[in-house]
Amino acid sequence: MSHPIATVFPPLPAGGLPLSDLQKKVIALKKAKDAIILAHNYQCEDIQGVADFVGDSLGLAYKAAAAQNSTILFCGVHFMAETAKIVNPTRRVLLPDMEAGCSLADSCPAEKLAAVKAANPKLYVVAYINCSAAVKALSDVICTSGNASKIVNRVPADRPILFIPDQNLGRWVAAKTGRAMQLWPGNCYAHVQFTPAALLRTKAAYPQAPIVAHPECTEAVRDLADMVCSTELMVDWCRRQENDTIIITTEAGMIHRLQREVPHKTFIAAPTDRCACNECKFMKMNTLQKVHDCLLNGTPEVIMPESIRVAAEVPLRRMLEWSA
Ligand code: 13P
Numbered sequence: 102m103s104h105p106i107a108t109v110f111p112p113l114p115a116g117g118l119p120l121s122d123l124q125k126k127v128i129a130l131k132k133a134k135d136a137i138i139l140a141h142n143y144q145c146e147d148i149q150g151v152a153d154f155v156g157d158s159l160g161l162a163y164k165a166a167a168a169q170n171s172t173i174l175f176c177g178v179h180f181m182a183e184t185a186k187i188v189n190p191t192r193r194v195l196l197p198d199m200e201a202g203c204s205l206a207d208s209c210p211a212e213k214l215a216a217v218k219a220a221n222p223k224l225y226v227v228a229y230i231n232c233s234a235a236v237k238a239l240s241d242v243i244c245t246s247g248n249a250s251k252i253v254n255r256v257p258a259d260r261p262i263l264f265i266p267d268q269n270l271g272r273w274v275a276a277k278t279g280r281a282m283q284l285w286p287g288n289c290y291a292h293v294q295f296t297p298a299a300l301l302r303t304k305a306a307y308p309q310a311p312i313v314a315h316p317e318c319t320e321a322v323r324d325l326a327d328m329v330c331s332t333e334l335m336v337d338w339c340r341r342q343e344n345d346t347i348i349i350t351t352e353a354g355m356i357h358r359l360q361r362e363v364p365h366k367t368f369i370a371a372p373t374d375r376c377a378c379n380e381c382k383f384m385k386m387n388t389l390q391k392v393h394d395c396l397l398n399g400t401p402e403v404i405m406p407e408s409i410r411v412a413a414e415v416p417l418r419r420m421l422e423w424s425a
């Protein structure tokens with residue numbers, strides 16, 4: 102069987118990409134509607150190009166909390182937009198496609214977590230931010246891939262930790278902190294498609310290129326990487342690499358951000374065994390047209406029961422405080 106060849110992203114032309122007519126319309130509309138556009142690093146290139154801020158889950162949570170505009174248009178997945186609403190409830194939060202979910206959030210229903218907690222009342226629940234507001238409301242503290250070790254290190258030593266819902270991130274954090282943790286059996290359907298075999302084939306084609314991987318990858322893939330970190334930390338790490346070519350083992354949208362911030366390097370999107378690059382189907386549900394329509398119509402809007410919002414805000418605020 103022949104395997105997919107990795108996708109190569111050479112540097113963009115000097116001055117970057119020109120704005121399309123639709124992008125210009127969106128920029129005019131966001132001013133007219135007093136909206137701020139926050140976009141995750143995995144969003145499409147044309148969406149990143151109209152955003153006021155592009156970043157990882159942690160950076161986006163801080164930006165959402167500080168947003169002054171009456172509308173936050175969140176280009177990412179549902180749990181990220183919910184997070185924005187939880188920390189800044191007086192703003193209207195829009196999400197271009199309400200179906201933009203996350204396999205990690207799906208793996209951990211609130212009722213299941215409530216049952217585990219009821220059976221083990223001493224558990225301290227550390228929840229990766231990739232979970233629903235109802236799950237956050239049942240958790241003691243939230244973390245992201247950018248601050249997980251810092252957060253776990255602050256958990257009282259006498260409390261057994263339940264880490265939800267990503268077992269791969271949890272295993273990585275347990276190794277880094279030396280803290281034993283019970284792991285929820287969830288994973289990111291996209292990141293677990295990276296395999297050691299596909300990564301080794303890519304490395305054989307680009308032997309000088311260092312490898313960076315997201316902690317949602319399996320341990321066997323992480324072990325092959327020169328660096329494992331959140332999407333935000335990848336930007337700085339790539340900037341500091343002497344080599345001009347770098348293998349990026351995460352969702353391929355990340356490369357749009359890297360191309361803008363680290364303009365002279367070539368990025369190789371690590372393939373899976375089946376596909377030349379790896380995209381999250383949820384992240385890609387947002388399109389520039391949907392961003393435009395969402396701004397124009399003020400819908401779909403993220404709404405949640407106030408009791409859940411208030412309860413979910415406690416562990417989120419704890420994270421923002423512990424990680425400052
Ligand atoms: P980051 O916080 O590292 O951007 O990760 C978010 C995510 O969903 C990764 O799949």
Ligand code: SF4
Pocket residue numbers: 178202203204205206231289290291292317352381382383384
């Ligand atoms: Fe969720 Fe994975 Fe998509 Fe991130 S890449 S939003 S963890 S499904």
